[in-house]
Each structure stands twice: as structure tokens, then as C-alpha cells.
Amino acid sequence: MKYGDLIKERRSILGLTQQELSDYCGLSVRIIKSIESEKGNPSLKTMEKIAETLGLELILKVKLPNE
């Protein structure tokens, strides 16, 4: 699961700075940085706050054999 680049790209498409994203989703800039660079180990709630703000979704599903 490579979430860092997707988040960074998505934020950039929406024209947001890390600071703005952190304001919108109620998280510290610090954590936005660590998540975009995939350092650390975010919680589900943290990931979902970011996802919702950026129009992304976090999904758990059965993994098909052919992928």
C-alpha cells in the first residue's frame, strides 16, 4: 500500500499546501509530512481524516488470487 505519493499528488491537484491540508483535517502539519513520506505508522482515524479531506477512500476488501 503506497499511500504517501497518492496523498501528496492528490493534495497538489487540489492546490493545497501541507499547512492547509492539516488545518482542514484537524491534524498537525507534522503528521501530514510523516505520512506523505511514509515514515511512521498512522492510525486508521488519521488516515481517514486525510482521505475524506482529499476525496480519497480507505477500503478493506478480499484480495483476489489474480493480483
Next chain:
Amino acid sequence: MKYGDLIKERRSILGLTQQELSDYCGLSVRIIKSIESEKGNPSLKTMEKIAETLGLELILKVKLPNE
């Protein structure tokens, strides 16, 4: 994101107890319980250990407007 029931159902399909699942994915039984009942706020690593053990996958993707 309703992960608790999916995990519980999937574990049951594979014929595993909470104890066995916790052994296989290297987590405490305690955390398996809290995740299946969706109490608490697991980390991505924790979720992915469980997902991998159960043949599930955790995905972050762009949310389409029509859903």
C-alpha cells in the same frame, strides 16, 4: 469503512480462532478483539498484518463521485 465484521467473517471462513489469528499475525489477542468489535483505533501496520494473514487488502484510492 466497516472492517470489524469483514475481519470476523473472513477469520471464521478460514476456520481460525482469535487466538490462532493473533499468533499468525504476531499481534495480541486483545488487539484482535478490539479490532473485530471496532473499538479503538488501530494503526496501518496492525491492520495490514491482519489483512495479509486473512487474504484481505487495505487500499487507498480516489473516491468516485457516484458512490
Next chain:
DNA sequence: AACAAATGTGCAATATAGTGCACTATTGTT
């Protein structure tokens, strides 16, 4: 009903996610 297996819960301890500050590094613009 009695019993065993599996699941749920209170509590205390430890590991680590999340925060804020001050600073550095990068990137882009003139």
C-alpha cells in the same frame, strides 16, 4: 444441566503515534 472452547472486559504497564516549537532545506519567482 454440565462442561469446554471461544470470546469479551478491567486494569496497569510499555511502546509509540501525534503535537508544537524552532530551525534547516528545498523550491520557485523576480
Next chain:
DNA sequence: AACAATAGTGCACTATATTGCACATTTGTT
């Protein structure tokens, strides 16, 4: 080159996820 805006990092602190133990509850089997 100089400057401004944005992004990355060290440190110490707080909040909370994760753990293990012991016990309670539920579920299934005879």
C-alpha cells in the same frame, strides 16, 4: 543572487495504541 513560500527534521511532551494477566461472559456440545 536574493527573497518568499513551501516542505523536511530534532527534540521533548502528551495522548493513546498495544500488551499481558486474570477473570467474566457467551456459545456450542453431550
